[in-house]
Amino acid sequence: MEAINKHEGKVYPLNRTNVDTDQIIPKQFLKRIERSGFGQFLFFHWRFDDEGMKRADFSLNQPEYDGASILLAGENFGCGSSREHAPWALLDYGFRVIIAPSFADIFYNNALKNGILPIALEEEQVQQWMEQAEQKHFTLAVHLENQEITAPDGSVVSFDIPAHQKDKLLHGLDDIALTLTYQDQIEAYERRMQG
Amino acid sequence: MGKPETLFSKVWKKHVVHGEEGKPNLLYIDLHLVHEVTSPQAFEGLRMNNRKVRRPDRTFATVDHNVPTRNRDVIKDKIAKKQMETLKANCAENDIPLADMHHPDQGIVHVIGPELGLTQPGKTIVCGDSHTSTHGAFGALAFGIGTSEVEHVLATQTLWQDCPKTMNVKVEGELGAGVTAKDLILAIIGKFGVRFGTGYVLEYTGEAIRKLSMEERMTVCNMSIEAGARAGMISPDETTISYLKGRRHVPVGADFDELAQEWLALATDEGAVFDATVTIDAATVEPQVTWGTNPSMCVPVNSTTPALADTSYPEDVQRALDYMGLEESQAITSIEIDHVFIGSCTNSRLGDLRKAAAIVRGKQVNPGVRAIVVPGSFLVKMKAEEEGLDQIFTQAGFEWRDAGCSMCLAMNDDVVPAGGRCASTSNRNFEGRQGNGARTHLVSPEMAAAAAIAGHFVDVRTYAGNVLQEG
Ligand code: SF4
Numbered sequence: 001m002e003a004i005n006k007h008e009g010k011v012y013p014l015n016r017t018n019v020d021t022d023q024i025i026p027k028q029f030l031k032r033i034e035r036s037g038f039g040q041f042l043f044f045h046w047r048f049d050d051e052g053m054k055r056a057d058f059s060l061n062q063p064e065y066d067g068a069s070i071l072l073a074g075e076n077f078g079c080g081s082s083r084e085h086a087p088w089a090l091l092d093y094g095f096r097v098i099i100a101p102s103f104a105d106i107f108y109n110n111a112l113k114n115g116i117l118p119i120a121l122e123e124e125q126v127q128q129w130m131e132q133a134e135q136k137h138f139t140l141a142v143h144l145e146n147q148e149i150t151a152p153d154g155s156v157v158s159f160d161i162p163a164h165q166k167d168k169l170l171h172g173l174d175d176i177a178l179t180l181t182y183q184d185q186i187e188a189y190e191r192r193m194q195g
Numbered sequence: 196m197g198k199p200e201t202l203f204s205k206v207w208k209k210h211v212v213h214g215e216e217g218k219p220n221l222l223y224i225d226l227h228l229v230h231e232v233t234s235p236q237a238f239e240g241l242r243m244n245n246r247k248v249r250r251p252d253r254t255f256a257t258v259d260h261n262v263p264t265r266n267r268d269v270i271k272d273k274i275a276k277k278q279m280e281t282l283k284a285n286c287a288e289n290d291i292p293l294a295d296m297h298h299p300d301q302g303i304v305h306v307i308g309p310e311l312g313l314t315q316p317g318k319t320i321v322c323g324d325s326h327t328s329t330h331g332a333f334g335a336l337a338f339g340i341g342t343s344e345v346e347h348v349l350a351t352q353t354l355w356q357d358c359p360k361t362m363n364v365k366v367e368g369e370l371g372a373g374v375t376a377k378d379l380i381l382a383i384i385g386k387f388g389v390r391f392g393t394g395y396v397l398e399y400t401g402e403a404i405r406k407l408s409m410e411e412r413m414t415v416c417n418m419s420i421e422a423g424a425r426a427g428m429i430s431p432d433e434t435t436i437s438y439l440k441g442r443r444h445v446p447v448g449a450d451f452d453e454l455a456q457e458w459l460a461l462a463t464d465e466g467a468v469f470d471a472t473v474t475i476d477a478a479t480v481e482p483q484v485t486w487g488t489n490p491s492m493c494v495p496v497n498s499t500t501p502a503l504a505d506t507s508y509p510e511d512v513q514r515a516l517d518y519m520g521l522e523e524s525q526a527i528t529s530i531e532i533d534h535v536f537i538g539s540c541t542n543s544r545l546g547d548l549r550k551a552a553a554i555v556r557g558k559q560v561n562p563g564v565r566a567i568v569v570p571g572s573f574l575v576k577m578k579a580e581e582e583g584l585d586q587i588f589t590q591a592g593f594e595w596r597d598a599g600c601s602m603c604l605a606m607n608d609d610v611v612p613a614g615g616r617c618a619s620t621s622n623r624n625f626e627g628r629q630g631n632g633a634r635t636h637l638v639s640p641e642m643a644a645a646a647a648i649a650g651h652f653v654d655v656r657t658y659a660g661n662v663l664q665e666g
Pocket residue numbers: 259260303304305324326539540541599600603604621622
């Protein structure tokens with residue numbers, strides 16, 4: 001997984017609540033056995049019509065959001081199915097940071113495991129940026145080490161993230177390698193439980 | 196006696212391999228269920244890093260999401276076929292038991308776990324599937340994980356977990372006649388919303404829960420994830436014990452008796468403290484129908500879709516009504532359906548099929564309706580056929596299928612067409628869930644069966660009134 005610390009990027013505002021993983025990546029794309037190449041299917045039914053043409057009324061299709069790497073969304077982002085294809089699709093499309101008032105549990109974890117930084121902020125703050133990003137080109141600068149986001153007007157908002165998650169993101173650490181350093185304890189547990 | 200403890204806390208403590216206060220704990224995983232959709236990238240990850248499956252004996256795989264529910268031998272979808280073949284190869288390579296497409300144990304992963312007795316009280320159970328919460332009905336700590344975590348469990352048989360908070364979902368009183376476990380869980384989510392469980396493990400308690408059968412308890416725990424909770428649990432009791440006795444993977448004789456005592460001791464102690472409590476009176480619950488695009492958008496069958504002026508999120512409600520092709524304040528019973536799906540890990544067990552069959556017996560599916568029944572497992576199918584339920588359904592005009600997820604998420608050929616409207620016993624009514632542009636109304640098996648006959652939603656308590664008394 002790719003480490004992340006300082007990230008400055010264009011913001012794409014998705015002003016919807018309860019965006020579920022069926023919307024992020026519809027099930028017909030879950031049959032692939034690879035981890036890569038899911039970006040083209042991101043928000044598929046919102047982005048494309050039945051003929052596969054881009055829908056003009058879905059804002060991500062507007063050229064001013066090309067290259068956006070920070071996603072702003074409404075509360076409970078990523079609810080529904082546990083499919084990790086959702087963060088794979090977001091990442092492959094180019095999103096590294098997602099900011100929302102709240103996230104569904106499994107999605108939050110899945111995002112972190114793939115080097116996406118999910119940031120939960122006050123609803124008011126998210127809405128304020130949402131409006132700005134809907135009106136004009138809007139960027140944010142995220143600094144994970146300091147747990148801070150800087151807006152173009154120079155204002156700084158701080159955010160929370162569990163210390164161990166932060167550490168893993170900063171160093172791009174592989175969970176399994178870390179756990180295997182506890183091999184002795186796992187074996188001791190199995191002996192104790194005679195499992 | 197020590198301090199009173201919750202079921203959750205007893206199970207959690209028993210599984211900590213390594214833990215520091217305030218940090219995630221390394222939890223041992225007793226049972227890892229695997230299916231074809233969320234596992235290929237995990238096995239690929241193991242191979243790339245030269246890692247092995249640590250405990251194939253604690254891992255069990257099946258195919259459910261993609262499998263055709265008829266003509267099993269012809270899978271037209273090449274990518275789906277490849278995914279199933281990949282699971283087969285991965286299981287063979289790693290010595291993992293697999294209930295393949297033609298295996299008598301095949302079925303939806305959350306139906307076969309309990310059925311085979313793999314699911315037991317006090318176990319930690321994970322699967323790359325959010326409805327793993329189903330297994331909590333037995334007093335197991337069971338939750339869904341993503342593919343990276345699937346890989347982690349395959350390699351280490353453990354997971355890092357933050358200790359969640361506990362919530363007591365107290366269901367007082369009794370459910371009325373014709374009101375089901377499905378109506379109860381929908382009403383709970385309708386009342387408290389799709390996020391009230393976030394960060395919590397729910398334990399369902401109270402008189403109404405104690406009276407539910409194991410199958411009904413599974414229906415309730417299944418949809419915990421739709422309330423935002425990762426897991427739902429119910430304390431083991433005599434109902435749990437008698438369900439498990441004699442199942443294939445459950446010990447027998449004196450071992451069983453000893454185990455049963457341990458299981459009963461897991462129940463939440465009198466006076467144990469939860470981090471939060473919500474209460475609902477079962478007697479107030481009526482048969483539910485969802486009208487919108489998430490499970491909290493549900494109302495009693497005799498009421499209407501919301502009036503925009505009465506809601507605090509008019510934009511969300513309007514968007515949902517538009518997608519569903521409904522008007523505000525529209526009577527639920529006026530909604531005509533063209534598809535009925537009886538199946539999914541929420542409602543495809545023998546008891547569900549029996550109740551639906553009792554409604555359709557001797558009647559005919561409305562001419563405008565295509566109705567299918569998809570048993571949750573091969574075993575459910577077989578037992579239902581022994582009782583002649585298949586005959587009741589097919590004579591009424593239902594299609595009778597092989598086991599799988601089917602129209603719950605429409606990854607195989609069982610798709611609701613765009614603009615089609617389905618009364619479904621599954622758990623998610625998200626946009627496009629049952630097919631692009633398809634409209635889903637979540638209901639109980641009884642309500643789905645009655646809608647199939649009537650062609651629109653009806654109150655099952657008054658419809659076919661004689662059926663209710665037969666019981
Ligand atoms: S039946 Fe539906 S909800 Fe259940 S595991 Fe299958 S796809 Fe998921």
